[in-house]
Amino acid sequence: MEVILKQDIKGLGYKDDKVTVANGYGRNFLLPKGMATLATESAKKMHAEILKQRAFKEDKLRKEATANSEKLSGVSIKVGAKAGESGKIFGSVTTIQIAEALQKAGYPVERKNIEITEDSIKQLGTYTAKVRLYKEVAATVTFEVVAE
Numbered sequence: 001m002e003v004i005l006k007q008d009i010k011g012l013g014y015k016d017d018k019v020t021v022a023n024g025y026g027r028n029f030l031l032p033k034g035m036a037t038l039a040t041e042s043a044k045k046m047h048a049e050i051l052k053q054r055a056f057k058e059d060k061l062r063k064e065a066t067a068n069s070e071k072l073s074g075v076s077i078k079v080g081a082k083a084g085e086s087g088k089i090f091g092s093v094t095t096i097q098i099a100e101a102l103q104k105a106g107y108p109v110e111r112k113n114i115e116i117t118e119d120s121i122k123q124l125g126t127y128t129a130k131v132r133l134y135k136e137v138a139a140t141v142t143f144e145v146v147a148e
Contacts, residue, residue, distance in 0.1 A: 001026040003036035004047050016051060018044070065134035068107075072131060072139040077101040083124055083147040093121040093145055098129055101143065109133075121145060 001023045005013050009030075013019045018039055021030065030036040037043055079101050081089040099111040113132045121127055126144045133139060 002039040003030055004039050004043060005030075005036050007035055009035060016047065018047070062134055062137060065137040068133050069137050069139040072107055072109075072133070072141060075102075075105060075107065075141055077105055077141065077143045078146050079143050080148040081124075081145055087124045087147075089122055089124065089145065089147075091122075093127075095129075098141075098143060102131075102141070 002018060002020050003026050005015055005017050005019060008014045012021070021036075026036065026038075031038065039047075077098070079093055079097050081091070081093055081097075083089040093116075095111040095114040095116060098114050098116070099109055102109050102114075109131055115130045115132070117128050117130060124145050124147060126142060129141050129143060131139045131141055
């Protein structure tokens with residue numbers, strides 16, 4: 001029996017894969033639980049059209065992310081932090097502060113998409129962060145930690 005998977009199933013396949021399974025497994029487990037649909041001719045045509053539309057949308061999103069990555073790569077921002085006389089800051093700089101600084105500069109980025117390359121930032125200076133804009137599209141942003 002040939003089925004089209006609606007979700008990832010460990011040991012069988014990923015979402016939108018066409019797989020061949022035993023009749024009992026498909027009829028008694030996959031189909032009733034909504035994990036798969038029967039791969040009829042009409043379902044195969046619909047599946048192909050859905051994949052084609054999804055590829056078009058993903059290509060558009062990837063192009064937008066690449067354009068934003070090029071703009072974001074040249075950006076240098078300043079993050080303010082309270083610091084002592086020796087240049088050591090109180091606490092550390094987090095992705096929240098970087099996201100707020102990028103927001104002020106006109107680049108709306110969610111903090112969960114920002115990854116600081118250093119372990120923890122506890123000194124004044126210049127550092128880099130990686131900003132994920134799409135699945136495999138990322139930009140490197142330099143930021144300077146300055147005393148407030």
